[in-house]
Amino acid sequence: MRAMTVNSRPNLRQIAVELGLSVTTVSRALKDGPEVHPETTQRVKAAAAAAGYVPNLHGRALRMGLTRTLTAILPMETRNYLSDIAKLPLIEGMTMAARERGYSLSVYSTTPEEDPQDNLSRLIQAGGADGIVITRMVSEDPRIPFLLERSIPFIAFGRSGSAFSYPYVDVDNASIAFEATRELLAKGCRRIALQLLNRGDQYSAARLAGYARAMTEAGAQVDEALIGHEDFTMEASEGWISRLLDIDEPPTGLVCANELGLLGALGATRRKGLVVGRDFHIAVRDNTHMCRYLSVPLTAHSVDMAHVGRCLVEGLITRIEQPDAPFTQVVVPGEMQQVIGV
Structure with missing residues (x-):
């Protein structure tokens, strides 16, 4: 194969000429047609790699009418400055998947x-995004039909019990809570307290x-x-548990x-x-792996939130680029482990 012109950016036509193929064949081969x-396909990919070929994403975006920008709506959990630490792996996964x-x-x-x-x-009126990740799903979430009716590409982090079919990635929260509660019951706990966050969310x-x-x-x-x-x-957790431990029949888990x-x-x-x-048993959702650094025995469920973030972005890009493809619908399990502490 002859060398490409020095200092020129290789394109599909140059690769096609060098291999004696049509531009259409080269394009389809690079997409594993x-x-x-x-x-x-193997010949084309080898030639493209040797020539340093990079797809012209800007030109492709113009043809498709895209900005190549995604937006994730992420509400703050509380006004406490540490409250959103668990979102960092999720944001990391979404960011890396989008960049790739x-x-x-x-x-x-x-x-x-809000x-x-x-x-x-407000976000839709502002424009500038090809697709949206929505979070904090509620039962029969009105945002789902709103987006579907307008054919706006989106994916939800969570299920809403909606009658509509839509793309989502969710964590199997029901199974995680079931396993956690069953583990505490096996430890002899009969009075078990449950911490929830927002009353209305799924x-x-x-x-x-x-x-x-x-x-x-x-x-x-x-x-x-x-x-x-x-x-x-x-502070809120400490106060709530303290009050529960003062009642006539306090929880032991x-x-x-x-x-x-x-x-x-x-x-x-x-x-x-x-x-x-010994006196009190705790099962916790631990996405940051903080539990392993605490000197207490715990039951911990961890979820790979970076993987969840990747799944959200990959599913959203599929909606943008392949609107007729089946909806991404993924439920990610949690992994339970007994943590002894350091």
Whole structure:
């Protein structure tokens, strides 16, 4: 094969001429088109790699009418400065997946009290994004039909129980809460507290359903007084657990909302003179792997949130570039482990 012109950017036509193929064949081979013979595809890819060929994403974007920009709407959990630490792996996964596909990602951050529908409408009116990641799903979320009716590419982080079919990536929160509760029951806990976050979102609804199923199957009573709905900062968690430990029949176990809820719960049990792992048992959702650095025995569920972020962006790009393709619908499980601590 002859060398490409020095200092020129190789293009499909040059590769086609060098290999004696049509531009169409070269283009299809680089996309692994089934109509191209595998040996030809291999030759084309080898020639493209040797020549340093890079797809002209800008030109492709112009042809498709794209800005190659994605936006993820990520509400802050609370106004506590540590509350969103678990979002960092999610943002990392989304950012890396977007970059690898030639897109950029912007994060549209909102406060907890803002209306999700209003935020979405403002974002769409502003324009500038090819697709949107929506989060904090609620039952029968109105944003789903709103986006579907307008043919706006989107993907949801979570399921809403909607009658509409739509693209989503979700974490199996019901199974995680079920397994966590069952583990505490196996440790002898019969009075188990459950931390939830926002009352209306599907994340909390799924966790409550899993918890209730495990309690019911074990013949244990579900006591509404042991179920907390708060913005569980460390301080809020410590206060709530402290109050529960003062009632006549206090809990001996806790299914914790997140790492911040865990830190607050550890503070409360320490103040009451309880030893975690002996007098009080905790199961926690631990996406940051913080638990392994705490000197207490815990049951921890971890989810690869960077993988979740990648799945969200890859599913969204599929909606943008292949609007007739089947919807991405992925449920990511959690991995349970017993953490002894350092």
